[in-house]
Amino acid sequence: MIYDIDYETLPKEAMEAIQLRRLRSTLERAYATVPFYRKQFDAAGVKPLDIQSLKDIKLLPFTTKQDLRDNYPFGMFAVPMDNVVRIHASSGTTGQPTVVGYTARDIDTWSTLMARSLMAGGATRGDIIHNAYGYGLFTGGLGVHYGAEKLGASVIPVSGGNTKRQIIIMRDFGPTILTATPSYALHLTEVAAEMGTDFRELRFKYGIFGAEPWSEKMRDEIQSKLDITAVDIYGLSEVIGPGVAVECHEAQSGLHIFEDHFIPEIIDPETGAVLPPGHTGELVFTSITKEAFPIIRYRTRDITALHPEPCICGRTLVRMDKVSGRTDDMLIIRGVNVFPSQIESVLMDVEGIAPHYQLVVDREGNLDTLTVMVEIGEALFSDEVRRLQHLEQGISQNIKEYLGVTARVKLVEPKVIARSQGKAVRVIDNRER
């Protein structure tokens, strides 16, 4: 089902007309109210009125994560604090946190987008949503929460952590929709198994997973272990939070971007040049309805491609591929570009491999070394040394073959790799910078 049937199925021309009108009004407001944007536009010699068509967006300067940090905490807000009703912030694990604000109307917009997303993922007002995204400064928990209420579903605001209690709630309350990070969803199945609960016997039908990149192989594993249909949801607090784009459960093939609120572009991360549809590059977003925190040509650092082809679900919204990596997650190992997601694909091709892995990068002398730690589950364990060594070598060969990089594979005991309650820690880089 489609929540906003009018907007989500607009013909291209009508959508573009709406986008241009909203873009121009956003630019005028940003230029007039945010000193950062005025300075950037002036330096680039461009005025909001110069933007006469959607194509002209390429004349505008980019905004980066560093720009947001430089304006910490409220420098990018376009409305007085009187009108700001909510503040969220990124975790700040990679540096200073970035802070975003919302007006009452922004919250309403976001709730609507999340209601659209939940419905695209299979939820209806009759459903019970078990929301295991963290509540707090992170946008995941409250984003889903408000969307679920907007949709009219029943939401269990269980948040992240206290996993055993979550399993009991699942058994007793019978939720039908699970929202969580994909790694936490798998963690839930492990804990459930330890407690003697088979996820497949719970009432879940659909799951909406995001906040970290995950592969098709991981989707297969989640779908079979939970006996649900799993879709990917995309968003980032700088743009609005979750609900920027979502897969429909009908196609499960690419995430529909809510273009009536955000204009996506794909650029070459090196040159900044805009790439045509179908080409892979860095995803850039411009918000066109947000009041408190308008964002113009924000470089997400996520790697993907856009596909305008129609979808079987009836939505006309452009689709983006599942994010295959981040420009800043990219590891350069002896000159070879490696994305953790690529290693994950290789691992998931091995029958019986647990989706828990960690990459450790070191420098021995002047040489980078990559160690891939893989948890050994019962399905792969053998009492014969040579079989386990054969397994290690096989994975190592596949990595060499597909990625062109030499990696040492190390089997580790289950649960040695730290389980995160939120985002999985996939990479430990011990090289000095």
Next chain:
Amino acid sequence: MDVEQISIFLENQSGRLAEVTGFLSESGVNIRALALADTSDFGILRLIVDDNETASRVLKAKGFTVQRTDVVAVEVPDKPGGLHTILALLHKGGVNVEYMYAFVRQSGDRAVMIFRFEKTREAVRLLGANGVTVIDGNILYGL
């Protein structure tokens, strides 16, 4: 005739082995034989115990990767050439030995070796046909 062995994946970390023996001791499981195969980063601990169910349940609950494997306990004459006769017999019969280790106790005046064969049934048939005694699991656990 079947003897069940418990195999446990261990990382090469100090104290890890002691943790396994500690958990078994707490749950009253007696270790009858033990062999450790190791490489530079991991080891496989192979155990014959008097209570497979408890041992495997306790270790799994502690997060270890555990497997149960069928092995064969063979009586070996405790004299020079005793083991050789049996290995030569297996070799002639085309039966591969994956690994083997010694059982702690004797069976009467004979030594006991634990064998892991590539083809267990074939090996047992061959040994039996040549008058070598294969010890039943229930008897072995009680030796």
